């Protein structure tokens with residue numbers, strides 16, 4: 191298995207080349223393309239991140255070993271967190287994920303719908 195360094199993820203970062211233009215039909219199409227690209231990059235990044243963090247990071251910090259079920263955004267994307275920002279990611283089991291989102295709601299952050307990333 192090839193060893194992947196943190197540096198190799200830089201190609202996944204958003205590029206400025208697809209700047210959405212306001213209002214025209216063309217730009218709507220472009221935004222759809224951009225979001226498809228983001229979805230694809232996120233799928234790749236999630237796979238990469240889980241390969242680095244196969245265990246739940248919250249459980250690990252509590253001295254437990256449990257497999258991660260999904261990759262969570264520490265700062266919700268809709269609250270300004272980076273979708274493709276490795277520093278904004280956390281591998282969690284489903285129990286810890288539920289707890290994380292309860293914490294987020296507790297500080298006036300995310301609503302239930304945000305728990306969709308896996």
Ligand SMILES: [Zn+2]
Pocket residue numbers: 246247248249250256282283284285286287
């Ligand atoms: Zn956990």
Ligand SMILES: [Zn+2]
Pocket residue numbers: 261262263287290291304305306307
């Ligand atoms: Zn989450």
